[in-house]
Amino acid sequence: MPKPPPSEPEVVETPKGPKVQTLHPAGKQGVNIDAGKYSAMRSAILLVVPATEAGVLLQELGDAVRPHLSANGFDPKASVLWYLMAVKQDLEARGIVELVPKSSPQRLRLTAR
Numbered sequence: 001m002p003k004p005p006p007s008e009p010e011v012v013e014t015p016k017g018p019k020v021q022t023l024h025p026a027g028k029q030g031v032n033i034d035a036g037k038y039s040a041m042r043s044a045i046l047l048v049v050p051a052t053e054a055g056v057l058l059q060e061l062g063d064a065v066r067p068h069l070s071a072n073g074f075d076p077k078a079s080v081l082w083y084l085m086a087v088k089q090d091l092e093a094r095g096i097v098e099l100v101p102k103s104s105p106q107r108l109r110l111t112a113r
Helices: 035-048 058-071 080-093
Strands: 011-014 017-023 029-034 097-099 107-110
Touching (some): 017 035, 029 035, 029 080, 035 058, 080 097
Antiparallel strands (some): 011 017, 017 029
16 A cells, blocks of 8 residues: 655755645646745645535635735745645645535535544
8 A cells, every 4th residue: 555645745955945846636746846935825725725514615715825825925926826726736645635526616625634
């Protein structure tokens, strides 16, 4: 049985600063992103995504995380939705969040870890 991924990503020092290699829930290759942006987005997602059965609408997640990002020094000119999707997929791959089954439109919730 394969070992589950760690709940926290590994931070790697690069010439351009600390980076995180994200995971992808479908087993595809993730992306390398700035560790500070990853941390800010991860914190924002975990603040706004509930553990309730209904979860949060995926299409509303971008607006829900924005206020928390500016408080964490996230550059407002950064591509918030790109970082949102990269970190959301990473959290799915790590088993921290999940898409609510059979929901349309798609909803996201915290898992019962």
